[in-house]
Amino acid sequence: MDILTVNNVSKNYSGHKALDNVSLSVPQGKIYGLLGPNGAGKTTLIRIINHITAPDSGSVIFDGHPLTQDDVANIGYLPEERGLYKKMKVGDQAVFFARLKGLSKAEATKQLKTWFERLEISSWWNRRVEELSKGMAQKVQFIVTVLHEPKLLIFDEPFSGFDPINANLLRDEIIRLKNNGATVIFSTHNMSSVEEICDNITLINKGRNILTGNVEDLRREFTRGRYSLVFSGNPDELTSALAPMLETWSVEPATYDRQQLNLLLKPDASLRQLISVANEKTELAAVNEAMASMNDIFIEAVKSSDAQ
Amino acid sequence: MNSKTAIIIRREYLERVSKKSFIITTILMPVFMLALMALPALIAMFSESESRQILVIDKTGVIAPKLENTKTLTFSATDLTVDSARKVETADAVLVIPANTLSGEATMQMFSSGPSSMEVESEITNQVDNIVEQYKLKEYNIADLDNIIKSIHSDVKIQSLRNDEESSESSTMLSYMLGLGLTFFLYMALLLYGQMVMTSIIEEKNNRVLEIVVSSVRPTQLMLGKIVGIGLVAVTQIVIWGALLASMSAFVMPALIPADVTADIAALNAGTTSAESLSTDIEIVQALSVLGNVAYIIELFALLLAFLIGGFLFYAAIFAAIGSAVDNIQDASQLQSVVVIPIILGIILATTSISDPSSQLAVWSSFIPFTSPMVMMARIPFGIPAWEIAVSLVVLYASFLGAVWVAAKIYRVGIFMYGKKPSVKDLVHWINYK
Numbered sequence: 001m002d003i004l005t006v007n008n009v010s011k012n013y014s015g016h017k018a019l020d021n022v023s024l025s026v027p028q029g030k031i032y033g034l035l036g037p038n039g040a041g042k043t044t045l046i047r048i049i050n051h052i053t054a055p056d057s058g059s060v061i062f063d064g065h066p067l068t069q070d071d072v073a074n075i076g077y078l079p080e081e082r083g084l085y086k087k088m089k090v091g092d093q094a095v096f097f098a099r100l101k102g103l104s105k106a107e108a109t110k111q112l113k114t115w116f117e118r119l120e121i122s123s124w125w126n127r128r129v130e131e132l133s134k135g136m137a138q139k140v141q142f143i144v145t146v147l148h149e150p151k152l153l154i155f156d157e158p159f160s161g162f163d164p165i166n167a168n169l170l171r172d173e174i175i176r177l178k179n180n181g182a183t184v185i186f187s188t189h190n191m192s193s194v195e196e197i198c199d200n201i202t203l204i205n206k207g208r209n210i211l212t213g214n215v216e217d218l219r220r221e222f223t224r225g226r227y228s229l230v231f232s233g234n235p236d237e238l239t240s241a242l243a244p245m246l247e248t249w250s251v252e253p254a255t256y257d258r259q260q261l262n263l264l265l266k267p268d269a270s271l272r273q274l275i276s277v278a279n280e281k282t283e284l285a286a287v288n289e290a291m292a293s294m295n296d297i298f299i300e301a302v303k304s305s306d307a308q
Numbered sequence: 309m310n311s312k313t314a315i316i317i318r319r320e321y322l323e324r325v326s327k328k329s330f331i332i333t334t335i336l337m338p339v340f341m342l343a344l345m346a347l348p349a350l351i352a353m354f355s356e357s358e359s360r361q362i363l364v365i366d367k368t369g370v371i372a373p374k375l376e377n378t379k380t381l382t383f384s385a386t387d388l389t390v391d392s393a394r395k396v397e398t399a400d401a402v403l404v405i406p407a408n409t410l411s412g413e414a415t416m417q418m419f420s421s422g423p424s425s426m427e428v429e430s431e432i433t434n435q436v437d438n439i440v441e442q443y444k445l446k447e448y449n450i451a452d453l454d455n456i457i458k459s460i461h462s463d464v465k466i467q468s469l470r471n472d473e474e475s476s477e478s479s480t481m482l483s484y485m486l487g488l489g490l491t492f493f494l495y496m497a498l499l500l501y502g503q504m505v506m507t508s509i510i511e512e513k514n515n516r517v518l519e520i521v522v523s524s525v526r527p528t529q530l531m532l533g534k535i536v537g538i539g540l541v542a543v544t545q546i547v548i549w550g551a552l553l554a555s556m557s558a559f560v561m562p563a564l565i566p567a568d569v570t571a572d573i574a575a576l577n578a579g580t581t582s583a584e585s586l587s588t589d590i591e592i593v594q595a596l597s598v599l600g601n602v603a604y605i606i607e608l609f610a611l612l613l614a615f616l617i618g619g620f621l622f623y624a625a626i627f628a629a630i631g632s633a634v635d636n637i638q639d640a641s642q643l644q645s646v647v648v649i650p651i652i653l654g655i656i657l658a659t660t661s662i663s664d665p666s667s668q669l670a671v672w673s674s675f676i677p678f679t680s681p682m683v684m685m686a687r688i689p690f691g692i693p694a695w696e697i698a699v700s701l702v703v704l705y706a707s708f709l710g711a712v713w714v715a716a717k718i719y720r721v722g723i724f725m726y727g728k729k730p731s732v733k734d735l736v737h738w739i740n741y742k
Contacts, residue, residue, distance in 0.1 A: 014737065047724075050523050069526060077523035083516035088323065099315050100524035141520065 002061075003028040003152055003183045004049065009058030011044055018044040019055070020207040026152075026185060026200075031178055033194045033201035033215070034187040035294075037302055041207040042187050043080070046154055049185070050077050063151065073102045078145040080156035080187070084129045084137055091125035094144055101148040108147070115143045119169070134161050142170060146177060153177060154185045159193065171197060191294035195219075201294075203301050210305040215294070222292035222300065225265040227274070232258045233282030241281050245269035248300075258285055264296075312525045313533045320508075320537025325544060334545050338552045360400040360428065363393050367407040374439045381431060394419050403432065412440050484662055486689035490612055491658040491682045498619050498651055498681065501542045502627040505535055506640060509631030509723075518723055527720035531632075532712065535624045542620060543613065550609050554602075573597045611688055611697065618704040619681030622711050623647055629715035629735065632722030639729045646732065654679035658686035665690040674700050677707035714739060 004026040011019040019041045026032045036042050047053045049060060051072055060067040063074070085093055091112070098108035116122045119139055129137060138161050146153060155174065159167045175197060178184055186198060194201060195215065203211035211218070225247070231238065235251045238261065242249070249263040265274060271287075278284055292300075324330055359379065363386045366372035372385035383403075386393055393402045401420040408414045416436065418424060445453060466480075509531075512518045521530055572593045630643045657679050661670035665687045674683040680700045688697065721738040722730070 052522050052527070053720075053724075072524060075523070077520075079516070079519035079523070081516040081519055083518075083520070085323075085517055086515060096315065096319055097520065097524065100312055100521070144520070 001028050002026060003063055004185075005061040006045070006049070007059045007061065009045070009048060009055045009060065011041075011048065011053070011055050017207045019048075021058070022204065022207070022209045023058075024202045024209060024212060026183060028183050029178065029181055030199040031174070031184040031186055031197050033198035034185055034204070035189075035191075035194065035201055035298060036204035040204045042204055043156070045204070046077070046079075046156060046185070046187065049154065050075060073148065074151045075154065076101075076145040076148065076150035076152070077154045078141060078156060078158055080160070082138070082141050084140065086128070086130040088129060089125070090127055090129060090132070090140055093129060094140060094147070097144040098147050101150075103148055111147055112143065115147060119143065119173075135163065135166060138162065139166070142173070146173075146182075150182065152183050152185065154187070156187045157189070158186070159188070159190065191298055194294045203298065205302050205305045208305070211297070211301045218297055219292050219294070222297045223289060225267070226290045226292050226296070227263055227265070227271065228286075228288050228290045229261045229263070229274075229278055229284060230254050230258050230286040230288075231261065231278065231282040231284050232256075235259055235261065238278060238281045241277055242274065245274055245277070262290060264300075313529045313536075316521075316525065316530055316533025317537040317540070320534050321540050324538070324541045330541070330545070334548050338549055338556075342556075361398055362432075363388070363396060363399040363402045364405065365390060365393055365402065366405045368405060368409050370443060371405050371409065371436060371439050374442075375435055378431060381428065390419075401428075405436070409436065410440055410443060412444070480690075483665075483689040483691075486608070487662045487665075487686040488659070490608075490685040490689070491655060491662075494612070494616055494619065494682050494685050495651060495655045497542060497546070497616055498623050499648070501538055501620055502623045502647065504541075505538050505624045506627040506631035506644075507637065508534060508538070509628055509719075510634060510637060510640065513632065513723055514635065522723070527723060528716040531628050531716055531719045535621060535628060535712075539617060539620050539624065543617065546613065546616065554605065554609075608688065612685060614701060615681040615684055615704070618677075618701060618708060621708040622677055622704060623651070625708065625711035625715040629718040629722065632719040633725065633730045633735055633738075634722075635726060635729075643730075643732065643735075650678035651682075654682035658682040661686045665692065671696065675703055677704045680704050717741070 002025040006022060006024050009019055009022045010017070022041070022045060034042055034045070044053070048055050049067070051067055051069055062071045088096070091109075094112050095105060095108045098112065099105060103111070113122070116125065119142075121136070121139055124132065124136065124140070129140075132140070142158065145155075153174075158170060158174070162170060171193070174184060174186075186194070188194060198215050200214050201212070201218070202209055213221075239246075239249060239251065242261075242263070245266055246269075247264040247266050249261060252260050252262070254260040263274075265271070275284070275287060359382050362381055362383050364372045364375060364383050365388065366385055372383070375383040377383060386396075388396070390402065390404055393399070396402075400422070401418055401424065404417040404419075406414050406416065409416065416432075418429070418432070445457070450456065512521070518530075525533075573596055626647050627644075630640055630646070634640045634643065654673075657669065657673040661667070661673070661683050664670060670683060670687060673679045674687055674696065681704065684697065684700050717739045718735050721741050722735070
């Protein structure tokens with residue numbers, strides 16, 4: 001079942017199309033990646049899902065009914081640009097935000113204490129926010145976002161500003177929330193984290209949905225024509241000979257004196273042709289079909305949509 | 309919706325009221341104001357000792373002996389020439405009275421070491437004018453002149469009584485002072501608290517806490533919560549000031565007023581006296597009698613609060629819209645003129661209304677919400693019909709609703725706009741966004 005469905009949503013800002021007929025469905029209990037270049041319209045879409053702005057046309061269905069202001073109690077949103085009231089104490093502030101989400105003061109305090117203990121920040125309770133580092137403040141913001149146990153969580157670049165240890169801690173918390181039944185929309189430019197935790201993605205470019213699907217399926221689909229050659233010889237000679245057949249390529253060092261050429265074949269070129277040319281120029285050690293990374297998919301999809 | 313707005317209001321209010329700076333200004337402000345009022349008297353007390361020596365070279369031979377010494381001036385006639393008189397070191401100034409002075413048209417000269425003051429000059433010309441007038445009168449050889457002059461001396465005052473109202477007493481001087489004071493207080497409060505709303509919104513926008521808040525509440529709720537929260541801070545502060553001033557006027561003022569004046573006030577209030585039997589200046593007695601009238605003070609205070617709250621809500625909504633549209637205070641200054649100009653216009657109209665509280669201009673500008681709080685506060689001490697106050701309040705509060713409606717539309721777009729400095733035209737454009 002889908003917890004969230006966006007139907008043909010469009011939004012204009014003084015003649016600029018921020019969103020152009022975007023549709024997507026977020027299945028319940030999954031982690032859904034919302035990807036796209038800067039200025040693609042992700043934030044606008046997230047604001048519409050959060051009922052902060054209204055779409056010019058189209059509709060948003062949340063949990064089986066049209067989205068209303070009351071639904072924000074079941075949504076937790078961690079914006080990319082985020083801040084806290086600097087002069088307020090950490091604990092008071094967390095209680096304030098929890099109450100805005102509809103928790104009672106006692107309930108909020110109780111839950112917050114548990115969270116603060118789990119993320120090992122209990123000693124911050126009575127400190128002012130201005131005394132915290134950026135990463136510390138972001139832990140507090142994360143707790144505030146998830147505290148009211150929303151059905152839908154939206155994280156916009158949640159890992160930015162975190163060191164690798166805390167980023168891992170946070171990732172584990174996100175996966176734990178998912179295992180407890182929450183649905184997560186995850187917006188980021190960090191493609192390796194998408195491969196790691198996302199089940200499905202939608203890629204938005206220039207306000208339009210240009211690619212939607214399951215991460216595994218997409219990677220397999222985009223793998224077509226993607227190979228890696230392990231060879232010993234002169235890489236420049238090889239690539240210049242192969243260039244007419246290739247869409248994109250890169251060379252990286254492999255084992256011993258060997259090197260690896262990662263490539264994407266042009267649609268009209270064949271693997272047999274590739275191998276025979278490569279064989280003439282170098283000594284081939286291995287030819288493998290390469291799994292497309294989310295990075296590859298992102299770049300390829302955006303480029304081809306820009307070309308249209 | 310109400311509970312969330314209430315949570316916002318609570319935070320906005322408590323954040324400010326629990327600040328040290330709030331507590332300090334609230335308690336120190338009245339003390340500071342009193343000190344400011346007492347300052348001129350204190351300065352006069354300590355600067356009395358200095359008396360200026362003035363050498364007088366009198367070519368008429370009539371005026372110099374009649375010049376009277378005052379607290380600050382000591383005159384002494386001399387036969388020295390101007391040049392040698394100027395060299396006398398003990399003298400602060402040399403006054404030369406030309407021979408034709410008795411004609412009444414002459415120009416005297418004063419050589420002063422250091423700058424001469426307006427006060428000294430007017431004291432001297434007044435004395436000389438009087439002496440010349442007396443001298444000329446004497447030349448008519450009228451018998452018993454001194455007594456005649458005494459008997460024709462006039463010092464008329466006016467006691468204004470209202471025939472259209474129950475309370476017959478009214479003091480124009482006091483109304484004037486009160487009107488001016490209340491208007492300026494309102495002006496300061498509107499600007500100060502209005503700008504507090506604006507800067508607080510800019511701050512929220514700048515440190516991006518706003519992005520988190522609006523994921524839980526509607527932008528309009530946040531804006532309203534902020535306006536009401538800061539409004540309550542204003543009311544708290546003013547009520548505390550009012551209470552401090554009231555207790556001062558109740559306990560401190562009676563102790564300061566001399567007994568005979570107190571008797572006059574009592575007599576005036578009882579209606580058993582008329583102006584000529586009073587031993588003190590009628591204006592002062594009336595003023596003190598009004599200020600001691602607790603019911604009147606409370607009524608005035610209540611109206612002040614009503615107009616202050618209405619004016620604050622109205623202007624704060626506009627300030628909020630401006631704050632939402634810009635990224636920093638510098639960018640706000642230009643847009644702010646939209647609010648500051650009407651407020652200043654209000655104070656100008658208010659000061660003219662004080663001179664003529666029932667003029668057409670005064671009446672109309674006390675109905676227009678941009679100027680009504682200030683102009684009304686200037687007119688109320690003069691005693692105006694209740695319906696005018698009622699209409700003005702209704703218009704003001706209705707305009708507040710309109711202003712909030714428009715401001716909310718600008719606000720919910722403005723808070724997400726970063727970078728470009730918007731113009732008034734942009735703001736108008738935003739109102740039409742869906």
